[in-house]
Amino acid sequence: MRVAGRPDNGGMKPVPLEYPLEGEWMVLNSPGSKVPSHGTDSFASTYAFDLLQVDWTQKSVKFHRKSTLDQILGRVHLNDCYSYGKPIYAPISGRVVASRDGYPERDPVQPLRDISIALKNAWFFDPGKQNIQDIAGNFVIIQGEGEWEGVWIFLGHMKTGSVKVKNGDLIESGDLTGNIGHSGNSTAPHLHFQLMDGPDPLTARGLPSCFREYELYRDQTWIKVKDGIPKNKDRIRF
Numbered sequence: 001m002r003v004a005g006r007p008d009n010g011g012m013k014p015v016p017l018e019y020p021l022e023g024e025w026m027v028l029n030s031p032g033s034k035v036p037s038h039g040t041d042s043f044a045s046t047y048a049f050d051l052l053q054v055d056w057t058q059k060s061v062k063f064h065r066k067s068t069l070d071q072i073l074g075r076v077h078l079n080d081c082y083s084y085g086k087p088i089y090a091p092i093s094g095r096v097v098a099s100r101d102g103y104p105e106r107d108p109v110q111p112l113r114d115i116s117i118a119l120k121n122a123w124f125f126d127p128g129k130q131n132i133q134d135i136a137g138n139f140v141i142i143q144g145e146g147e148w149e150g151v152w153i154f155l156g157h158m159k160t161g162s163v164k165v166k167n168g169d170l171i172e173s174g175d176l177t178g179n180i181g182h183s184g185n186s187t188a189p190h191l192h193f194q195l196m197d198g199p200d201p202l203t204a205r206g207l208p209s210c211f212r213e214y215e216l217y218r219d220q221t222w223i224k225v226k227d228g229i230p231k232n233k234d235r236i237r238f
Contacts, residue, residue, distance in 0.1 A: 014210040017091035018173040019238035025051040032229035046206030048194035053082035074110035084189040086180045092148040093173045097199045098141035101163040103133045105182045118185040137183025152196045157186040
């Protein structure tokens, strides 16, 4: 599937992906709500998604088991976060063209510190002096094959020491690639993923994608969705 352009410039059709996670997730920074989803086209993030696991039983949903005061005071540790360590699966079949691990995570989660680091890296990143892992953390990039020929998928912010694949590996959609972490430009343990038209986030363009199949919670019931693009704060499950 060879693709080019973007939905607001040529009417490009989103590329269907298999599920990258299992269970229930909150969608954040979704291209279903705005483009560019993360406020910038830089780093091929135009159509990127963030997926975060939360406690839906709370009036104000939280991504961790501690109190709001604990979060403000920086007393939420990585193991307190619902998403942390959850397995990440390949949403496409293809060949691993980049695999980076060993980047340290920040523990505990401290919102002001993490946000300031993310903003600094986003605004002042210098590819001549910095490593892409300062933004991406531990990550995997897969070059699509078969129906996904011509696209590359980026899976970022993985848990240190969790990356299961290496450069050159051939993998099938659904294969385990690593685990959710809090490395790089992360303000809470979550999965950031995006589709690109090349292997290098510094030079590639982002491409639109959709989920081949998922369920959306709406009006107290689960609705099956095919080839859909969920919106910000949607409650979905794979």
